[in-house]
Amino acid sequence: xxxxxxxxxxxxxxxxxxxxxxxxFWRKMAGNVSGYLACATVLASFVLSVMxxxxxxxxxxxxxxxxxxxxxxxxxxGTFKAPLGFMLDPLSMTWLLIVTGVGFLIHVYxxxxxxxxxxxxxSRYFAxxxxxxxAMLMLVMGDNLLxxxxxxxxxxxxxxxxISFFFDKNFCAEAGQKAFxxxxxxxxxxxxxxxxxxxxxxxxxxxxxxxxxKEPALHPGSLAITCIAILFFVGAMGKSAQIPLYVxxxxxxxxxxxxxxxxxxxxxxxxxxxxxxxxxxxxxxxxSALEFVAIVGCATALFAGIIGLLQKDIKKVLAYSxxxxxGYMFMAVGVGAFTAGVFHVTTxxxxxxxxxxxxxxxxxxxxxxxxxxxxxxxxxxLPGVFIxxxxxxxxxxxxxxxxxxxxxxxxxxxxxxxxxxxxWGIGVLAAGITAFYTFRLVHLTCSGESRMPREAADxxxxxxxxxxxxxxxxxxxxxxxxxxxxxAAFGLPNILGEFLEPTFAQAHHLLGGHGEHSHSxxxxxxxxxxxxxxxxxxxxxxxxxxxxxxxxxxxEAYSNFHRIVSNKFYVDEAYNAxxxxxxxKAADFFGRGDLIVIDGLVNLTGGIVNILGxxxxxxxxxxxxxxxxxxxxxxxxxxxxxxx
Amino acid sequence: xxxxxxxxxxxxxxxxxxxxxGFLYRRNVIVMFMxxxxxxxxxxxxxxxxxxxxGLNVGTVYALLIITVAAAEAAVGLAIIISIFRLKGxxxxxxxxxxxx
Amino acid sequence: MENLIFYxxxxxxxxGGLGVVFMRNPVGSALSLILALLGMACVYLTxxxxxxAAVQVLVYAGAIVVLFxxxxxxxxxxxxxxxxxxxxxxxxxxxxxxxxxFWACLLSRIESPEVFADxxxxxxxxxxxxxxxxxxxxFEAVSIILLASMIxxxxxxxxxxxK
Numbered sequence: 023x024x025x026x027x028x029x030x031x032x033x034x035x036x037x038x039x040x041x042x043x044x045x046x047f048w049r050k051m052a053g054n055v056s057g058y059l060a061c062a063t064v065l066a067s068f069v070l071s072v073m074x075x076x077x078x079x080x081x082x083x084x085x086x087x088x089x090x091x092x093x094x095x096x097x098x099x100g101t102f103k104a105p106l107g108f109m110l111d112p113l114s115m116t117w118l119l120i121v122t123g124v125g126f127l128i129h130v131y132x133x134x135x136x137x138x139x140x141x142x143x144x145s146r147y148f149a150x151x152x153x154x155x156x157a158m159l160m161l162v163m164g165d166n167l168l169x170x171x172x173x174x175x176x177x178x179x180x181x182x183x184x185i186s187f188f189f190d191k192n193f194c195a196e197a198g199q200k201a202f203x204x205x206x207x208x209x210x211x212x213x214x215x216x217x218x219x220x221x222x223x224x225x226x227x228x229x230x231x232x233x234x235x236k237e238p239a240l241h242p243g244s245l246a247i248t249c250i251a252i253l254f255f256v257g258a259m260g261k262s263a264q265i266p267l268y269v270x271x272x273x274x275x276x277x278x279x280x281x282x283x284x285x286x287x288x289x290x291x292x293x294x295x296x297x298x299x300x301x302x303x304x305x306x307x308x309x310s311a312l313e314f315v316a317i318v319g320c321a322t323a324l325f326a327g328i329i330g331l332l333q334k335d336i337k338k339v340l341a342y343s344x345x346x347x348x349g350y351m352f353m354a355v356g357v358g359a360f361t362a363g364v365f366h367v368t369t370x371x372x373x374x375x376x377x378x379x380x381x382x383x384x385x386x387x388x389x390x391x392x393x394x395x396x397x398x399x400x401x402x403x404l405p406g407v408f409i410x411x412x413x414x415x416x417x418x419x420x421x422x423x424x425x426x427x428x429x430x431x432x433x434x435x436x437x438x439x440x441x442x443x444x445x446w447g448i449g450v451l452a453a454g455i456t457a458f459y460t461f462r463l464v465h466l467t468c469s470g471e472s473r474m475p476r477e478a479a480d481x482x483x484x485x486x487x488x489x490x491x492x493x494x495x496x497x498x499x500x501x502x503x504x505x506x507x508x509x510a511a512f513g514l515p516n517i518l519g520e521f522l523e524p525t526f527a528q529a530h531h532l533l534g535g536h537g538e539h540s541h542s543x544x545x546x547x548x549x550x551x552x553x554x555x556x557x558x559x560x561x562x563x564x565x566x567x568x569x570x571x572x573x574x575x576x577x578e579a580y581s582n583f584h585r586i587v588s589n590k591f592y593v594d595e596a597y598n599a600x601x602x603x604x605x606x607k608a609a610d611f612f613g614r615g616d617l618i619v620i621d622g623l624v625n626l627t628g629g630i631v632n633i634l635g636x637x638x639x640x641x642x643x644x645x646x647x648x649x650x651x652x653x654x655x656x657x658x659x660x661x662x663x664x665x666x
Numbered sequence: 667x668x669x670x671x672x673x674x675x676x677x678x679x680x681x682x683x684x685x686x687x688g689f690l691y692r693r694n695v696i697v698m699f700m701x702x703x704x705x706x707x708x709x710x711x712x713x714x715x716x717x718x719x720x721g722l723n724v725g726t727v728y729a730l731l732i733i734t735v736a737a738a739e740a741a742v743g744l745a746i747i748i749s750i751f752r753l754k755g756x757x758x759x760x761x762x763x764x765x766x767x
Numbered sequence: 768m769e770n771l772i773f774y775x776x777x778x779x780x781x782x783g784g785l786g787v788v789f790m791r792n793p794v795g796s797a798l799s800l801i802l803a804l805l806g807m808a809c810v811y812l813t814x815x816x817x818x819x820a821a822v823q824v825l826v827y828a829g830a831i832v833v834l835f836x837x838x839x840x841x842x843x844x845x846x847x848x849x850x851x852x853x854x855x856x857x858x859x860x861x862x863x864x865x866x867x868x869f870w871a872c873l874l875s876r877i878e879s880p881e882v883f884a885d886x887x888x889x890x891x892x893x894x895x896x897x898x899x900x901x902x903x904x905x906f907e908a909v910s911i912i913l914l915a916s917m918i919x920x921x922x923x924x925x926x927x928x929x930k
Binding site: 644645646 | 689763764765766
């Protein structure tokens with residue numbers, strides 16, 4: 023059925039209203055009302071998104087499969103137009119469903135997870151969460167770069183608000199600050215790229231922009247296009263935590279676990295991928311930029327994976343895993359396999375959210391314990407959690423036929439087929455590392471001997487329904503979610519690929535098709551990656567399978583390696599020394615300068631007035647006759663002036 | 667009959683100058699006031715002279731109004747002087763320096 | 768020589784003025800002020816402003832200067848009258864008078880139209896005609912000023928504590 027497009031304007035607005043109500047009326051919110059309200063708003067958005075989806079696929083396939091409407095002419099100055107408009111095409115539709123769907127599940131989970139907080143805090147939390155959904159929806163639904171940037175900034179803001187949710191703890195506040203600032207650095211790239219795009223192509227509204235990109239007359243030369251593309255990628259680096267701007271994501275784990283699941287696994291960090299996919303026609307015009315993206319993504323995948331090998335905090339392992347998987351997505355985009363990137367975003371949203379929420383259940387059960395060295399043997403006490411956790415881990419490692427397998431395999435296949443063998447090799451290595459640390463995580467948390475202190479072990483209780491239900495739903499999605507993107511080799515339709523084809527048609531046209539490789543190559547590569555995954559599992563079992571003894575011996579034997587990797591390659595310390603401390607010193611310097619110079623100037627003005635007063639006071643002798651004298655003088659001068 | 671205009675203007679200017687000189691020169695505040703009256707008169711003469719030489723009657727009216735205002739001003743001014751004399755005990759203008767600074 | 772009368776009148780007026788400035792006794796200053804005003808009244812007569820001359824004598828010389836005299840005598844000075852001449856030297860008044868002489872010489876160069884006014888123009892009737900029609904507003908305003916100053920003078924000059 024065809025509905026009025028303006029109905030879909032409600033999709034971002036309903037969560038915004040929820041945020042406003044929760045934010046303004048927090049005093050009146052009793053018990054769990056704030057949570058229910060927040061869940062209801064996101065559910066409403068999800069339902070509307072599903073309706074929009076069905077309307078969208080009702081449209082004929084091809085470039086007409088777009089619902090585009092303008093609500094209001096926001097900015098129109100000269101040739102610069104930035105309307106308040108929304109565009110639903112297959113790409114944004116995908117994101118819409120992920121954001122509202124997974125978002126809804128996480129909202130439900132949050133109701134259970136945050137039940138211990140006091141009501142005022144809960145209202146604040148749900149207000150922020152709804153606000154985040156609003157911003158993310160604006161980001162993906164906006165039809166021009168400015169609106170996307172509005173959402174971009176909005177999610178950055180909400181990320182800050184939610185990371186530093188427990189703001190009375192210093193490290194939370196600092197983590198929030200770090201996230202916001204590092205994001206900002208990326209945003210500079212985004213803004214510069216937007217401005218440059220407008221200057222070159224004269225339009226920032228997407229349909230018009232993509233038409234302008236086809237005009238050969240407007241092409242400014244490959245260097246300029248590469249620069250614009252790389253500037254956009256810098257923005258993505260900040261938002262999606264690639265090297266060198268990834269350092270905020272591990273620290274962001276200071277926020278509540280559902281926040282980590284929603285923002286730092288499923289939605290906000292994927293905004294960078296979304297932006298690159300949206301600007302795919304631009305990127306396709308610059309192969310060197312794409313190459314750069316691929317290299318950075320690949321390096322990040324490996325680097326973060328290595329760091330994740332030795333982390334002790336359950337959430338930090340998952341954080342570095344997220345960074346690593348994001349690297350995979352960028353690698354996919356970098357070799358021109360946009361669909362593979364989007365596919366991995368979707369599956370990653372499922373299984374990473376699942377893993378985070380599962381770890382949240384573990385933390386909740388252990389009353390706040392996050393150190394995996396102090397866990398173990400949870401599969402007996404929390405069997406349900408163990409099962410979903412295992413499902414998520416298998417998906418993450420890329421075990422057939424779980425979701426992660428198909429998406430990761432498609433990425434690696436595309437890389438191989440584009441003749442980027444080095445990148446492929448590193449990608450495979452990173453997949454092995456992923457399998458290793460995933461097994462390590464699950465084993466140390468759930469299997470083996472219990473390393474929990476006695477009191478903690480006695481107080482374990484299983485998670486409430488509100489938490490376990492989303493876990494099960496996500497687990498099911500992690501298992502079957504991969505089937506929407508089955509490669510052609512199996513003879514089944516690639517649903518996602520066909521769905522997304524119109525969006526990427528322009529880019530694919532510019533890049534030229536990949537060579538058709540035989541299906542046998544594909545099966546061969548699939549088998550090879552499975553073998554790597556199994557090897558990773560095996561090696562991890564060797565090290566950690568039988569208690570901690572072997573791992574401790576290894577860490578002593580290779581103590582240097584162990585130390586460097588456990589300390590995250592000292593990247594944070596390096597940043598601190600090279601960037602943060604000099605900046606602080608400069609800020610101090612300018613601060614004192616401000617005190618001396620600017621305050622001095624202001625005081626000087628006052629001082630001048632003071633001196634003038636002293637001078638003028640000379641005339642106030644109080645002697646009447648001197649007044650008379652000056653009156654006469656003044657009269658003479660006035661007459662002189664009048665007479666000319 | 668009417669003398670040439672310049673005569674009146676010269677007289678007026680001289681009278682005004684004398685009045686101003688007295689205003690700056692004398693220290694007795696009442697005499698200063700009298701010099702102000704002299705200046706007012708000089709101005710009066712100028713106005714009437716000009717008006718008469720244009721054949722207008724306005725000068726008379728104008729001068730009338732000025733005289734009236736001068737009377738009012740004299741009344742109030744002298745009242746003030748009396749008050750100050752009661753306060754200060756002297757009519758020497760140089761002693762009235764309380765507004766110094 | 769046809770201006771002889773004018774010169775005599777002018778001399779009288781100026782002498783009166785000088786007397787105001789240079790007489791030591793304030794009563795003497797007041798009396799020379801009367802002389803100057805009477806001279807001015809005669810000058811008005813030459814301009815055919817008879818009404819104005821009459822008003823000048825009645826109001827200015829007759830009322831205002833009398834007021835001055837009252838105040839001078841009220842402010843009782845047993846010893847020599849206070850406030851002699853300024854500690855400044857004679858230079859100041861001389862300079863001022865000199866400047867005005869110079870200015871007067873400039874003015875005497877003005878060529879004026881010899882318009883002979885209708886002698887009847889200066890009469891009271893003519894003045895009244897203007898005063899009560901075109902200039903009614905200033906007339907009323909001035910009367911209010913007089914009222915205000917009257918009240919003000921009474922209030923200001925009252926001794927404290929006297930109802």
